[in-house]
Amino acid sequence: MNELVIDIEAEKKEILKRYRALLKACKPTMQKGDKRMIRQAFELALESHKDMRRKSGEPYIYHPIAVAQIAAEEIGLGTTSIVCALLHDVVEDTAITLEDIEREFGKKIAKIIDGLTKISGVFDYNSSLQAENFRKMLLTLADDVRVILIKLADRLHNMRTMDHMPRDKQLKISSETIYLYAPLAHRLGLYAMKSELEDLSMKYTESETYKFIARKLNEKKAERELYVKAFIGPIKEILTEQGLHADVYGRPKSIHSIWNKMRKKGVPFEEVYDLFAIRIILDSKPETEKADCWKAYSIVTDLYRPNPDRLRDWVSSPKANGYESLHTTVMGPKGQWVEVQIRTQRMNEIAEKGFAAHWKYKESSSDSGLDQWIQKVRELLKNPESNALDFLDDFKMNLFSDEIFIFTPKGALMQLPLDATALDFAFEIHSDLGAKCIGAKVNHKLVPLSHKLQNGDQVEIITSSKQSPKEDWLNFVVTAKAKAKIKSSLKEEKRRVAEEGKEILERKLKSLKITYNTENIHKISNYFKFSSTLELFYNIAKGSFDLKSLKEFQASEKTVENRTPERIDSNQIEGIINKVKAKDSDTLLIGEDMQKIDYKLSSCCNPIPGDDVFGFITVNDGIKIHRTNCPNATKLMANYGYRVVKAKWTSQKELAFLTGLRITGIDEVGLINKLTTVISNDFKVNMRSITVDSNEGIFEGSIMVYVNDTHHLENLIKKLKQVKGVTSVTRFDSEPQKVFGLS
Numbered sequence: 180m181n182e183l184v185i186d187i188e189a190e191k192k193e194i195l196k197r198y199r200a201l202l203k204a205c206k207p208t209m210q211k212g213d214k215r216m217i218r219q220a221f222e223l224a225l226e227s228h229k230d231m232r233r234k235s236g237e238p239y240i241y242h243p244i245a246v247a248q249i250a251a252e253e254i255g256l257g258t259t260s261i262v263c264a265l266l267h268d269v270v271e272d273t274a275i276t277l278e279d280i281e282r283e284f285g286k287k288i289a290k291i292i293d294g295l296t297k298i299s300g301v302f303d304y305n306s307s308l309q310a311e312n313f314r315k316m317l318l319t320l321a322d323d324v325r326v327i328l329i330k331l332a333d334r335l336h337n338m339r340t341m342d343h344m345p346r347d348k349q350l351k352i353s354s355e356t357i358y359l360y361a362p363l364a365h366r367l368g369l370y371a372m373k374s375e376l377e378d379l380s381m382k383y384t385e386s387e388t389y390k391f392i393a394r395k396l397n398e399k400k401a402e403r404e405l406y407v408k409a410f411i412g413p414i415k416e417i418l419t420e421q422g423l424h425a426d427v428y429g430r431p432k433s434i435h436s437i438w439n440k441m442r443k444k445g446v447p448f449e450e451v452y453d454l455f456a457i458r459i460i461l462d463s464k465p466e467t468e469k470a471d472c473w474k475a476y477s478i479v480t481d482l483y484r485p486n487p488d489r490l491r492d493w494v495s496s497p498k499a500n501g502y503e504s505l506h507t508t509v510m511g512p513k514g515q516w517v518e519v520q521i522r523t524q525r526m527n528e529i530a531e532k533g534f535a536a537h538w539k540y541k542e543s544s545s546d547s548g549l550d551q552w553i554q555k556v557r558e559l560l561k562n563p564e565s566n567a568l569d570f571l572d573d574f575k576m577n578l579f580s581d582e583i584f585i586f587t588p589k590g591a592l593m594q595l596p597l598d599a600t601a602l603d604f605a606f607e608i609h610s611d612l613g614a615k616c617i618g619a620k621v622n623h624k625l626v627p628l629s630h631k632l633q634n635g636d637q638v639e640i641i642t643s644s645k646q647s648p649k650e651d652w653l654n655f656v657v658t659a660k661a662k663a664k665i666k667s668s669l670k671e672e673k674r675r676v677a678e679e680g681k682e683i684l685e686r687k688l689k690s691l692k693i694t695y696n697t698e699n700i701h702k703i704s705n706y707f708k709f710s711s712t713l714e715l716f717y718n719i720a721k722g723s724f725d726l727k728s729l730k731e732f733q734a735s736e737k738t739v740e741n742r743t744p745e746r747i748d749s750n751q752i753e754g755i756i757n758k759v760k761a762k763d764s765d766t767l768l769i770g771e772d773m774q775k776i777d778y779k780l781s782s783c784c785n786p787i788p789g790d791d792v793f794g795f796i797t798v799n800d801g802i803k804i805h806r807t808n809c810p811n812a813t814k815l816m817a818n819y820g821y822r823v824v825k826a827k828w829t830s831q832k833e834l835a836f837l838t839g840l841r842i843t844g845i846d847e848v849g850l851i852n853k854l855t856t857v858i859s860n861d862f863k864v865n866m867r868s869i870t871v872d873s874n875e876g877i878f879e880g881s882i883m884v885y886v887n888d889t890h891h892l893e894n895l896i897k898k899l900k901q902v903k904g905v906t907s908v909t910r911f912d913s914e915p916q917k918v919f920g921l922s
Contacts, residue, residue: 190238194225197244204251205261213258219283220265227273234343242336243267249332253372255532256328263291264329270296294326327363334360335372338379347825350793350807353380354816368501371531377435385438385808386791392434395448403429403455410511411457417478423471424462429455445909453508456518463523469494472505475521483509486516494522496584501529586637595632598657602628605640606661613661614668615642629655647672677713680720687726706732778802778826780836784809787836789889794824828888837867838892839883844905846878853902857895858884864895878904881911 198221205217224243231239247264250256256264262284269275270292277296281289338356341349357380364373382389407429418425432454440451459479463471472494479485489508497503504522511517522530585593585604595603601621605628606613619626620639632638648668656662688695700712707724709715718724778794784806786792791807795815804826805812816823842854851871858864867883886892892910899908 194238194240194244197241197248201244201248201251201261204248205258208251208255208257210258216258216284217261217265220262223275223283224265224269227269227275231272233340235340239268242340245336246329246332249335250329253335253532254328254332254369255528256325259288259291260325260329262288263295263325264332266292267295267329267333291325291329295329324367328367331360331364331367331369331372335376338376341379341383347793347823349383351816351820351823353383354813355820356380357384358813358817368529369532370502374433374435378433381435381438384813388438388808389434392437392448396431396434396437396454399454403431406512406515407455407457410517413482414457414459414479417482418459418475421474421478423475423478425475426460426462427457429457431455445907447907452515453518456520458527459519459521460527461521461523465525468523468525471523472521476505476507479509479519479521480507483511483517485509489518494526498582504530583632583634585632586635588637588639590637596657599632600628600655600657601626601630601632601638601640602652603656603658603661604632604638605642606656606664607658608640610660610664612640612642613664614648615644615646616640617643617646628652673713673717676720677716678720680716680718683719683726684716687729691729693729703729703732778804781805781809783811785836785838787838787886787888787892788828789892790828792826792828794826795819796822796824836887837883837885839881839911840896840899841907841909841911842878842880842882842899842905843907844878844902846873846876847904850878850902850904851880854880854882854899854905857898857902858882 201221202214202217205213221244225240228239228243233239233242243265246267247261250260250264254260266280266284266288270277270280277289277293280292334356337352341352344352356376361373361376361380364370364376378389411427411429415425415427418427437448437451437454440446440453441448444450459475461468461471461475486508489506491504491506493502493504493506503526504520506518506520508516508518582594583597583599585595585599587593587608593604593607595607599607601619602613602616605616605619616628618628618641619630620641621630621632621636623637623639648665650669652665653662656665684700685695688699693699700715704712704715707715707728709718715724719726779800779802780786781795781803786804786806786809792804793807793812793816794802794804797803802824805815844850851869855866855869858866865885867885869880869882871878871880873879884895886895896908896910899905
């Protein structure tokens, strides 16, 4: 009993300590009366959550205090947001109502907390992110961006404290984070938060790689710090001589960005040179900011030779999320490329804290970048036609894209994502212009609709009243607005044609004495594997569906009734699991109770025993096993979390699993013979296929082999690397497939 009292006393002290740290973080934005309001919110949260604890066993109040601290310190939000962060869970988790909040704290705070409560399902540990919930979240974003900023702070704290969650929850939540919330933080200009969310996601989804890179970075830390010191010494000296006050330092790159570089370039850690970036933060007056940045650029490039292809000027043309900076890559000592970022203190504040740094949430705010982006979000949300998952895909693509700047014939500047086409530009100006577009003049030269625009192009759109949107347009447009409008127009046209098909089908069913009703139409659609009744009517109208085959449907109606439904929901999952109890499969244990159940190995990532895996319940193929780092895994876990089941390898019989190896090296006489000897003779491994390409003395080969598990594979790779002439051996998966068919 005594021990418990001491614990509670210690917790009370800790709560008070954390609350004081929060007040300290709020100080820069605090005005008269704010401290009292924060105190009031803290006391209400403390009282409301007094009997609640987190999974780790800590008092629940630690969480709202931490979220408020992140909002104040790392995003730079003011008192209104701090109060909302402290109270963000009370309406949902306790007896306090929105009316109580409004009475105590006013309409504005109640409205933000209402927004936070409405979208809590998106971030809730118990339900994985669903596309419709994401849409709801964006609706609240378009209303007040603080809702999203506080939710991002909430997600960041949850990711930082996720060690006590079960493994499958860690995977789902990390997938959601990397798939949507890191890009959202990026789009709102919160670069530090975006990097941390990516790193934390990787810590759970690819823990081995994460630990490996973290260990390697640590090993080279002292050496790196000496290099940075030698590199920045001369820069500091000349900046001071020329009267420029600046803070110059080296900043390590995030683990996730290093891993991305290793993957994209196919190089080992040792060959990633830009493990850090040099930052030059200038203390400049507003009127000399631009000139000072270029002056500093001149000093750096006089000292070190720049790479002409790597200059990025976001000072003259800031990014859509407000980011301003000069980036260049220069050749430093020891022949090493070094990235240098030059910006002022104001620009750095925006880079670290995003729009919160200079957007004061007033109705009159005219910060065009964010306003334009939120306006685009509103337009997208107005389109009720779009399928929720397509919407999510299109939106995500536009979240993370870099911008290009295009001029209209009259010289007005338009902002578009990288790889945007002439047709995207037409839709950006006006939907009708896009729908009637037949071509464009780029810099006075005639180009087709699919022409990719370059930064600084001047574009004039050519239209025809006879033109209408075509299906193949979707293959080359990249903006969410263009995609949504094209899909909407095509659907409208399809609907018009489908009306004829509907009448034809009605007449045919009458002659076959089949009742024309909704139930039968759905049965026919499912039987002939049409994705919707609209598709059925459309194909009938186009003549691509043979009406005679309806007799086949009539004869097999009983079979149809027993078929697995085309859509799957969480209630059917248990049924599917029970149906597929394994006969003799003992390599995998699946589900909460770790049962032996029939499964199929997914061809998009070819898992083998020893890989970190999960099961995914499909409509027609039972349970499919994917690797957790499969190219399609994040999408599946983020959007269909409820269909994900745990899976774990057991000690299996000597079974063989297919996997691919990519081998590169210097082409020598007999190299292929040496490789096949190692594979077939030394390791007794069967090969399914081998493709080899030799170009100017460089050998590249892909070999598909059957192995028992990851240990077997690692030994094989080790042995192949010892063959004279081989420079690298890496495992590869088959190409990523489009996952939203979800068979």
